[in-house]
Amino acid sequence: MRTLLLALALVSCTEEPRVAPTSSATASSVPTSSTPPAPTAVPSAPSAPAPSATARAVEGPWPAAEHTWRFDDTPAGRIDVVVTVPETKKRLPVLIALHGQTEAFKPPARGARGWLDDYALTKALARVKAPPLTRADLLRIAPQDRIAELNAALEKQPYEGLIVVTPFTPDILQGEKEMSAAIPFGRFVVETLIPRIYADTPALGTPATTGIDGVSLGGRVSLLVGLAHPEHFGVVAALQPAIYPHELDELTRRVREARKANAAFRLRLLTSDGDFYRGTVGAFAKQLDRASLAHRHDVVAGPHSYAFNRGPGAYEMLLFHDRALRGQPGP
DSSP: OHHHHHHHHHTTEEEEEEOOOSSSSOOOOOOOOSSOOOOOOOOOOOOOOOOOHHHHHOOOOBOOEEEEEEESSOTTSOEEEEEEEOOBSSOBOEEEEEOOHHHHTSOHHHHTTIIIIITOHHHHHHHTTSOOOOTTTTTTTSOHHHHHHHHHHHHHSOOOOOEEEEEOOOOOOSTTOOGGGGHHHHHHIIIIIHHHHHHHSOBOOSGGGEEEEEBTHHHHHHHHHHHHOGGGOSEEEEESOOOOGGGHHHHHHHHHHHHHHOTTOEEEEEEEEEOTTHHHHHHHHHHHHHTTOOOEEEEEEEESSHHHIIIIIHHHHHHHHHHHTTTOOOO
């Protein structure tokens, strides 16, 4: 125990465990050119403790739990992280889900809860385990035929479960919106956060079973981090990502380079009929098609808003990653 406490101190973070909510009620906070400029030097993130042989040897069952980790000294500043672990008898894939820009303006402890509280992911996690889904679950945004497709997929293969990790995501859409602004956060994710997840949760603990996704600002960051570090992820995805036409050549180049490093990772782009980034996301998908770079491009119903995040966004994200991180096609 002393060894573990000492190791955790080295990553400059504190943890506040919580009992996972058992209802769908909201839990309270414990918390210009296609080539970017050369990145400035960024200090490496503090190292996270490697999983001990004893810790990784422990097998389930594990109770449902919610943990809050606070990292005070990272290349991206203070980062709070909420980790939601479902009750499970076996190790699970990991989904790192990044919030949108509004939550980036909140204190890190509150912003980290964006998906769970502001986007009602707590409710969605409960509902995907107790189908059938209804139009009310998706806030009457998704059409009935899409609801039927999701329910058919759940009937054929029930939701198996994910460890959902929701870090506070810094706003990189300020000023010039340079893609290099994601570098510090990306280093934190791969050098500190992922090792900590593998060490302290019942994660399967492999790149193939680790995914990153996000909405709007979070979708932009997810793409930039995932494509910069493809060896760490089995799935790189984005919901309504905040990307711009002048960036598409560079993003395509990054996908090509990422495929050289990890040919097996899956890339998914999801937009919606009311998303103001829909045109750019569609153009990106067409550019990837022309370059013969494998990806999935989905267009669903909904606006670019909190309602989308709480409805189609949350359910599409969970059900896709539950399959994709197990090597299966998403619904």
